[in-house]
Amino acid sequence: MVIIEDILRRALLAAVERFGVFEEDVEIELEKPREAGHGDLSSNLALMLGGRLKRKPRELAGEIAAALELPRDIIESVEIAGPGFINFRISRSHQIERLLSLADPHGALEAIRTGGGKRINVEFISANPTGPLNVVSARAGAFGMTLTRLLDAIGFDAHAEYYVNDAGRQIKLLGRSLRAHYLQLLGEKVEFPENGYKGRYLEIMAAELLAQDSKAIRDAGAAFDDESFQRIELPCGDAKDWKDLPEEESVGCFAKYALMKILGWQRETCRRFGLRFETWYFESELHETRRIERALEKLRKQGAVYEAEDAVWFRSTDFGDEKDRVLVRADGMPTYFLADIAYHYHKFQRGFEHAIDFWGPDHHGYIPRMQGAMQALGVPEGWLEIQILQQVTFIEDGRVLDMSKRKGQFVTMDALMDEVGADVAKFLFLMRKPNSHLDFDLDLARQQSDVNPVLKVKYAHARACSLLRIAAERGIEVGDPTPGSLAHLEDESAWAVVRELVRLPQVIVSAAASREPHRLAGYALEIATLFNQFYNQVKRILDQEPERRLALLHLTVMTRFVLRKVGELIGVDMPEAMEKRD
RNA sequence: GCGCCCGUAGCUCAGUUGGAUAGAGCAGCGGACUUCUAAUCCGCAGGCCGCAGGUUCGAAUCCUGCCGGGCGCGCCA
Numbered sequence: 001m002v003i004i005e006d007i008l009r010r011a012l013l014a015a016v017e018r019f020g021v022f023e024e025d026v027e028i029e030l031e032k033p034r035e036a037g038h039g040d041l042s043s044n045l046a047l048m049l050g051g052r053l054k055r056k057p058r059e060l061a062g063e064i065a066a067a068l069e070l071p072r073d074i075i076e077s078v079e080i081a082g083p084g085f086i087n088f089r090i091s092r093s094h095q096i097e098r099l100l101s102l103a104d105p106h107g108a109l110e111a112i113r114t115g116g117g118k119r120i121n122v123e124f125i126s127a128n129p130t131g132p133l134n135v136v137s138a139r140a141g142a143f144g145m146t147l148t149r150l151l152d153a154i155g156f157d158a159h160a161e162y163y164v165n166d167a168g169r170q171i172k173l174l175g176r177s178l179r180a181h182y183l184q185l186l187g188e189k190v191e192f193p194e195n196g197y198k199g200r201y202l203e204i205m206a207a208e209l210l211a212q213d214s215k216a217i218r219d220a221g222a223a224f225d226d227e228s229f230q231r232i233e234l235p236c237g238d239a240k241d242w243k244d245l246p247e248e249e250s251v252g253c254f255a256k257y258a259l260m261k262i263l264g265w266q267r268e269t270c271r272r273f274g275l276r277f278e279t280w281y282f283e284s285e286l287h288e289t290r291r292i293e294r295a296l297e298k299l300r301k302q303g304a305v306y307e308a309e310d311a312v313w314f315r316s317t318d319f320g321d322e323k324d325r326v327l328v329r330a331d332g333m334p335t336y337f338l339a340d341i342a343y344h345y346h347k348f349q350r351g352f353e354h355a356i357d358f359w360g361p362d363h364h365g366y367i368p369r370m371q372g373a374m375q376a377l378g379v380p381e382g383w384l385e386i387q388i389l390q391q392v393t394f395i396e397d398g399r400v401l402d403m404s405k406r407k408g409q410f411v412t413m414d415a416l417m418d419e420v421g422a423d424v425a426k427f428l429f430l431m432r433k434p435n436s437h438l439d440f441d442l443d444l445a446r447q448q449s450d451v452n453p454v455l456k457v458k459y460a461h462a463r464a465c466s467l468l469r470i471a472a473e474r475g476i477e478v479g480d481p482t483p484g485s486l487a488h489l490e491d492e493s494a495w496a497v498v499r500e501l502v503r504l505p506q507v508i509v510s511a512a513a514s515r516e517p518h519r520l521a522g523y524a525l526e527i528a529t530l531f532n533q534f535y536n537q538v539k540r541i542l543d544q545e546p547e548r549r550l551a552l553l554h555l556t557v558m559t560r561f562v563l564r565k566v567g568e569l570i571g572v573d574m575p576e577a578m579e580k581r582d
Numbered sequence: 583g584c585g586c587c588c589g590u591a592g593c594u595c596a597g598u599u600g601g602a603u604a605g606a607g608c609a610g611c612g613g614a615c616u617u618c619u620a621a622u623c624c625g626c627a628g629g630c631c632g633c634a635g636g637u638u639c640g641a642a643u644c645c646u647g648c649c650g651g652g653c654g655c656g657c658c659a
Contacts, residue, residue, distance in 0.1 A: 032598070034605090044601065047639060057639065082602045083639070128659070170659060311657055322584080322655075329657040336659045364586050365654045390587060391653070432595070437588060437652060444594080444608085453607065455621055463619065470618045503598090510598070522596065525606080529623095536614090536623040543618085580619060 003111075004041070004074060004098075005030050008088060012045055015067040019053055019060075032503070036496065039079065039087035040095075046084040057084030095495075096486045098502040103481075103561055108505045113155030120156045121347055122148045124358040125270070126163040129262045130174045131199055133269045133413040139392050139438070140358050141275050141413075142429040142571070146517035147356070149569050154512045159352070162270075162277045163343060166231070166259055167284045168336065173197065174262075175255025181206035182239060182254065205261055214238040221260055228280040229267075232260050269413050273422050274571040286342045292334050295342035295377070296327060304376040319372025337366075341373040348379050356385045356515070364388050387515055389434050396442045411442070420445045420452075423572045427454035430521040430570055453525055454572060457563065460528035461574040463535065464560040469576075471542055471553055481554035488551040493534040497555060500530050501562050508569070517570070524566045531559050 009028045016026070026048065033042045046061035053060065061084040068078060076091040090098075101107035124144025125137045144160065151158035165171075177196035181203050184190060192198075212220075214237050224232040235242060235253035242253035263280075270277065286292050296312070299305045304315050310330035314337075317324055327338040347355055359366070367386050374384050394401040394411055401411060416425050419442070428445060431453065432438050445452070471478055489495065503523070511519040534555075535541075541552045567574035 031601085033602075034598085035602070038602070042601085044640095047601080050639060085602070165659070168659075309657085313657095326657045331657080333657085335657070340659095361587065361653050363654085363659095367586090388587075393652090435587060436595085439594070441594075452621085456607090459619080459621055463622085467618055474618090507598085514599080518596090519598080522598095522606090525596095529606085532622055533624095535618090536620095540617065578619070578621070580621090 002074070004090060004094070007071065007074065008041065008043070011068050011070050012043060012064065012086075014069065015064045016045065016049065018067065019049070021049060021053075033085075033087065036499070038081060038085070039077075040090040040499065041088045043086045043088075044084075046086060050084065060084065061086050092489075092495075093483065093487070095498055095502060096483050096489075099486070099498055099558055100481060100483065102501065102504055102558065108502075109153075109508075109565075112153070112505045112509050115151065115155030115157075117155065117157050118353045119351060120151055120158045121161055121350075121352040121355040122151070122158055122358075123161045123163060123347075123355070125275075126165075127266065128165050128170055129259055129266065130170055130197055131262065132201055132265050135394060135411040135413050135416045135440075136360070136392050138273065138413050138416060138425055139429045140360075140389055141270065141273050142426045143389060143434060143517055144358050145275050146430060146520065146570050147512070147515060149571070150508060150512035150517060150520075153508050153569065159279065160275070160277045161279045161281060161347075164263065164280055164282045165336075166263075166282050167287055167339070171255050171259060172251060174258050175251040175253075178202055178206060178209075178258045179243070179251055179254040182209055183243065185210055186243075202258070205258065209239045209257065212238060214241075217257065220264075223264065224260070228277070229263070231282045231284060232263065234260060265414075269417075272417060273413060274426070281343065283339055283343065286339055286346070291342045291346055292339055295345050296334075296338060298345075299327070299341075299373070299376055302376050302378075304373075314369070314373060314376075316369040316372045319368065319375055321368040321372055325369050337369065337373075340370065341377070344370070344374060344384060345377050345379070348374075348377075348383060354383060354385065356387060358387050358389050361388055361391050387434065390437045392429075392438045392440050394440050394442060416442075416445075423458075424452050424454050426571055427457075427521055428452075430518050431525075433516060433518050455578075456532075457524045457528045457567075457572070458575055459578050460531045461560060461563040461567070462576060462578040464531065464556045464563070465576045467535075467541065467556050468553065468560070474542060476542065476549070476553070478550070478553050478557065481557055485547075485550045485554050488547040489555060490548065491534070491538055491552070493530075493537040494552060494555050497527070497530045497534050497559060500527055501558055504562050504565065520566055520570050524563065524570070527559065527562060527566075 008030055012028050013023055026045070028043065028045060030041045030043055033039060046057045046064055049055070050057035050060055058080065061080045065078050065080055065086055070078070072091075074091055074094045075088050077089040079087045079089075081087050098108065102109060104110075122144055124140045125133070127133055127137050148158040148160045173193060173195065174197055176193040177198075180190050180192045180196065185206055217234060217238055221232060221234040224230075233256060235256050239254075239257075242250050244250070245253065267280075296305070299314065304318065305327065306313050306315065311326050312328035313324045314327050315324055325337055326335055327341075328334050344355070370386070371384065375381065396411075420428075424445065428440070429438075468478060489498070500523075507519055507523045511517055538544075538552060541549060541556075543549075544552065564574050
C-alpha cells in the first residue's frame with residue numbers, strides 16, 4: 001500500500017532542492033482542502049518559502065510544480081491556486097484502491113496499528129460508591145470507552161479501569177446515613193448525620209433492608225462472585241442483628257451492605273451504557289497490601305516528605321505546586337491524596353507503559369501535586385497523562401439542575417438512558433469536544449426527533465442495508481467490491497462519498513492521538529449526510545443499467561462497512577432496519 | 583487575588599492543530615414523496631468569530647491586555 005502523502009512529500013522536497021532548500025529547512029505539510037474544487041491534497045510550501053527566498057509565492061509555486069516528478073497513475077493533476085497553493089488531484093483508480101484497502105485485513109486499517117501492543121491504562125468515571133451513577137459520569141464514560149477502543153484500533157493494548165473509593169470517611173458516612181434511615185423506619189428517634197446522604201435511594205434501600213433476611217443478603221452478595229469484584233464482603237446476619245451492635249461496628253455493617261448494593265447498581269449502569277472495565281480497582285486493597293505505607297516510605301526516602309504540626313507533608317512546592325500537601329493527617333489517617341499516590345504508583349508497577357486519567361474540571365488544581373508525587377517516586381515524566389473533561393450542565397424546564405449527591409437531587413445515568421436511550425446519550429456527549437462546557441437540555445434530548453443526529457447516522461446505515469437487501473431480493477448479484485466494478489463510478493455525489501470514506505484511517509489516528517474522540521461522531525454524521533445526498537441525487541439505484549448499478553451498490557457496501565466501523569468505535573449500534581415513523 | 587477552561591448565526595455546537603468564500607443541526611421561510619425507508623434531500627434568510635493591540639505571505643485558531651461566564655484554590659474526596 002503506497003502512502004500518497006509520502007510520495008508527494010518526497011517529490012516536493014526533490015523539487016525545492018534547486019532553490020537551496022533541504023529536508024531539514026522545511027516541514028512539508030499536506031492537507032485536504034476544505035473545498036472539493038481545490039483538489040484532494042494541498043501544499044502551502046510555496047507560501048512558506050516565498051518570504052525566505054524573497055520570491056512571489058505564486059511564481060514560486062509554478063516553478064516547483066513544473067519541477068515535480070510524479071507518478072501519473074496516482075496523481076492525476078497538479079494546479080496552482082489562490083495565493084500560491086499547489087493542489088493535487090488523486091486519480092480515480094488510486095482513490096478506489098484506497099477505498100478497497102479499508103476492508104482488506106492487511107490494508108489501511110492495519111497500517112495504522114503502530115502502537116506495537118504497548119499497554120495503556122485508561123481510567124475514567126471512578127465515582128464514589130455512595131450513590132447511583134450521576135449523569136455527569138455519562139460523558140466521561142462515553143469519552144473514556146471510545147478512547148480505549150481508539151487506542152486499540154491504532155495498535156495499543158488499552159485497558160479500561162475504574163477506581164473504587166471504598167475506604168475512608170465517605171463510606172462511613174454512607175453507613176451512618178443508611179443506618180439512620182433504617183432506624184427511622186423502625187420508629188426510633190435518631191439524629192441524621194451531619195452532611196449525610198439524603199437521596200431517596202437510601203430511604204428505599206433501608207425499606208428493602210427491613211424485609212431482607214440474612215439469606216437474601218447473602219444471595220445478593222453472591223452476584224459479585226466474579227473476578228473484578230472479589231473484594232465485596234458482607235456482614236453476617238441481617239439488619240436486625242446489625243442495629244444492636246456497638247455503634248462503630250453497626251455502622252460498618254450498614255456501610256458494607258450499602259457498598260455492595262451501590263456497586264451493583266453502578267456496574268449494571270455501566271454495562272447498560274456499553275462500558276466494559278477490565279479492572280475495578282478497590283482502594284481498600286491499597287490499605288490491606290500496605291501499599292499506602294510503602295508509597296509513603298518511598299517518598300520519605302526520596303526526601304520529599306517532612307513532618308509539621310503533627311501531620312506528614314509532601315514537598316509538592318518542589319515540583320511546581322503552590323503549596324505543600326498533607327499526606328497523613330494529625331489524627332494519623334492517610335489522606336485521599338496519599339492513597340491516590342499509592343494507587344497510581346501501583347498502576348505503574350503493574351507494567352503499564354502509559355496511563356491516561358479522565359478527571360472532572362473541579363480536580364484540575366490537583367494535577368501539579370499528583371504529577372509531583374509521580375516525579376518524586378521516579379516515574380518517567382509524561383507517564384501519567386491527565387485529561388480534563390469539562391463540566392456538563394443539565395437543564396430541565398429551563399432550569400439548571402443541581403447535581404450534588406449529598407442533597408440527593410440529581411439525574412441518574414439510568415434515568416437518562418430510560419428517557420433518551422443509551423445511544424442517543426452517547427452520541428450527544430461525543431459530539432462535543434472534551435474541553436468545552438456542555439449544556440445538556442433534557443427536554444430537547446427527550447424528543448425522539450430531528451434534534452437527535454445519531455438517528456440520522458443509524459438511518460443512513462439502515463438505508464444502505466435496505467438497499468442491499470432489496471437488491472438481493474430482486475436477484476441482483478452484488479458480491480464484493482473490486483477495482484473493476486468501481487471503475488464505473490461516475491456520479492459526482494458518489495465520489496464525494498468515496499473521498500470521505502477513505503479518510504477513515506486518518507480520522508481514527510488523529511482522534512486517538514489528540515484524545516478527541518468527538519471527531520468520530522462528526523465523521524459519522526458527515527458520511528451519513530453525504531450518503532443521503534448521494535441517495536437522493538442518484539435515485540432508483542436498482543433501475544440503473546447493470547455496470548453503473550453495481551458500482552453504486554459497491555459504494556453502498558463500503559459505506560455500510562465504514563459506518564459499522566465507526567459505530568463499533570463509539571459504541572453505537574448500527575441497525576439493519578429502522579422503524580418507520582408516520 | 584492566583585490558576586485552569588470557555589466566549590463562533592436567535593438556540594445547541596463544529597471548524598481537519600495557522601490556509602483559500604467561517605460550517606452543521608434546531609428554530610424561521612420556500613420547495614421535492616404513484617418510487618429501493620421523507621427520521622431524507624434542495625433552496626432562502628441569518629456573522630465586527632466577546633473587545634483592542636501584536637506576531638506573518640495569511641489569524642476564529644498563536645502571543646499580550648481588557649470584558650464576560652464556569653470551575654478550582656481544605657489535615658474533604
